[in-house]
Amino acid sequence: MQKYDVAIFGAGIVGAFIFDTLTLKGLKCVLIDKGEDVCLGASKANSGIIHAGYDCARDTLKAKFNVLGNKMYPEIAKRLGEPIGECGSLVVGDKDSLLILTELLNRGMYNGVKNLEILDRSGLEKLEKNLNKNIAYGLYAKDAKIISPYHFTIALVEESLLNGGEIKLNYNVNSIQRQNDGYLISDGKENFMANYIVNACAEGVNEIGSLVGEPAIPLTYTKGEYVLLDKDEFGLACRPIFPTPTKNSKGILACPTVNGNTFFGPTAEDIKEYETSVTLSGINKIKTSILKMIDNVNFKRIIKLYAGVRVKTGDDFYINFNENKNYFVIAGICSPGLSAAPAIAEYVANSLIEKGLQVKAIKFTPRRPYTNILKLSNQELSNLIKKDKNYGDIVCNCEKVTKGEILEVLNRTPFKLTTDGIKRRLRVTMGRCQGSFCYPRLIKIMADYYNCDEKEICFRGKESLIVCDIKEGGIYAE
Ligand SMILES: Cc1cc2nc3c(=O)[nH]c(=O)nc-3n(C[C@H](O)[C@H](O)[C@H](O)COP(=O)(O)OP(=O)(O)OC[C@H]3O[C@@H](n4cnc5c(N)ncnc54)[C@H](O)[C@@H]3O)c2cc1C
Structure with missing residues (x-):
């Protein structure tokens, strides 16, 4: 059975930072989320501000991790190839x-x-x-900055996957048993083991906590x-x-x-x-x-x-390491959680290492940012189109995203994406027309790529189908 050093539950910005930080330190990690993609919670709908840290009450975890996290972002952005606006x-x-x-x-x-x-x-x-x-x-x-919070979360997960991390999506854990040699984790279909559990599930924190035998945290x-x-x-x-x-x-x-x-x-x-x-x-x-x-x-x-x-949960973040149980919980990460996330991840990593996890040197594979034709010179774009004509085929007119860019993202993502997942990665459907122009083409490209019927392409989860058959008498006809 597969065994990990650390199983991290929750693929928001906090879980993604912890996953990436631990993986780059050579630990064998798995990131688990009940959703069909990463970044489906608060991390996709916030203000995207890396706060300076003047707003947090004195002597709180919020203040400590916000100020530290703010300093860490520029270097991480450079490493991931993600834009950061140092605008104050x-x-x-x-x-x-x-x-x-x-x-x-x-x-x-x-x-x-x-x-x-x-x-x-x-x-x-x-x-x-x-x-x-x-x-x-x-x-x-x-010192305040702006980022795209969903791009960052996705980029962190990609970097971790390139460097040995593993991911399990659509994983609805229903049992976590402590055994002599670690935790046995199961969703009833697939089992695996982990020495440590990190719970970064935000609104789902008590779903994991209760399986580990922890009292509920009031939210x-x-x-x-x-x-x-x-x-x-x-x-x-x-x-x-x-x-x-x-x-x-x-x-x-x-x-x-x-x-x-x-x-x-x-x-x-x-x-x-x-x-x-x-x-x-x-x-x-x-x-x-x-x-x-x-x-x-x-x-x-x-x-x-x-x-x-x-x-x-209360006025501050709740971050607690139960060393007897090898169980970390990171809860109540409201604002400024995005700003604080890299520093929280360092703190979690250092605590686990102090407890005995062994850091190992890895051969680092850098993450390549997605191609963005708007950032290319005319010459670069022309060369790219000569190599692959799909980069000359605009699908999303508002945001100027090509079929080549969509295929690139489909190719490099190791799980099936929804149209919303493509949107968060490439901005297709995010512009002025909000998809009126490009949805049909996007669905067709995705269906061709996944070799499935267009009706099987979802907006978000399995419940959110986009295309349906129109029966005689209209879609509501019996
Ligand atoms: C309106 C708003 C504005 C904000 N603005 C800012 C800002 O400008 N700057 C800033 O620093 N912070 C801001 N924040 C705070 C920031 O967005 C959050 O602190 C941060 O996104 C929390 O990340 P997270 O990973 O803890 O949670 P989430 O992003 O919610 O991720 C939790 C993940 O856990 C998964 N999950 C839940 N239950 C389970 C389960 N049982 N099993 C497996 N997975 C599970 C979910 O699917 C989800 O993917 C804002 C927040 C909001 C709501």
Whole structure:
């Protein structure tokens, strides 16, 4: 039976960082998720900001791991070939905001954040052109950055798989038994062994915890809704712009993405159960908040609404290593979890190594970023098309993605992708038309590649089929 040093449950940004960090240290690891792809939870629907760390309460795990993680990102981005926007961030406010901004600056300095500065209106105008006239002051955090959180998660998993890591998707574990020589893990169909278990399942943390015999961790959920604007609105905000925060939230921000869009959000609504619907009241809250901060906004340019859920337990992250059980749990990783994830992964790795896991040198295989024709010179593109004409065949007109790029991703991904999986990797269907133009072609390319019927290509899980037969009398006919 297959035996691993570490089984990591949960393929969000936290699980992916732990998987990659441990694999690169030569440990034999498996990443397990109940979903059909990686990055299906909060890690795909957040603001993508690598916070500087001024916002976290003093002496918390959030503050410690955020500040450390922020410093780690640029080098990791370079290694993975992923874009990172080193644009800084602003918290802005009216003439009465100076006290709160100073409090944030002092907290940041206490947390170890460098390069913080309070700017007056003239300083702000040098950075941003669309600030509302009531904005008088701003806290400029030069070290804040932006990334694509789903690209990063996918890239980390790819790097780990290239370097010896293994993955099990659609794996619904139903038994975890401690034996003399490690844990026996089973979903009723496939069994394997692992010496250590790392539980990074966010909203599913207690599903794994209960199988290991751990008491339930109380969880609460806060939903954040967003609106995404068309690329022609890029530049409305040149960096994340936050309002002055309240006790419960950093507030609704305006933010660019590394792919050239602008988004507004998130709202912060406490919900009883994990769900990601978008609501009219959410959109209206976003509009009201943004207009207090930013001028020249054209809400007619909204192309997409979406939501993500922060899973919390208390006010801080909950990170606990039960050394007797060889069981690590990382729970309540709400914001700034994306920023903190690389540092959390280092901490988990160091704890496991101190406990006795042996680091081994590996022959590192670098991950190659996906081809992006928009980043090629005319000469490079022309050479590429000469080698493979599929790179001259545009499928997604809005984002300019070719059949060659889609086939490349299908070829290098060791599991069956959904259309949503292709979207997160290549941005196909993510542009102005949201797939109206390219969906039929994308489905056809995927069906041909997987040698299956177009009806078997899913949007997300198995329940989300896209193509169906239209019967006489319409699709609802008996
Ligand atoms: C609206 C919003 C905005 C945010 N903005 C920022 C930001 O700008 N900067 C920042 O630093 N942080 C931000 N965050 C926080 C950040 O998104 C999270 O901290 C981070 O994504 C959490 O990652 P995760 O891996 O713990 O969880 P997830 O990404 O939710 O991953 C958990 C994984 O576990 C899997 N899983 C669940 N149950 C099981 C099971 N039983 N078996 C196997 N797998 C299971 C799920 O399928 C999922 O893939 C934001 C969060 C939200 C919601």
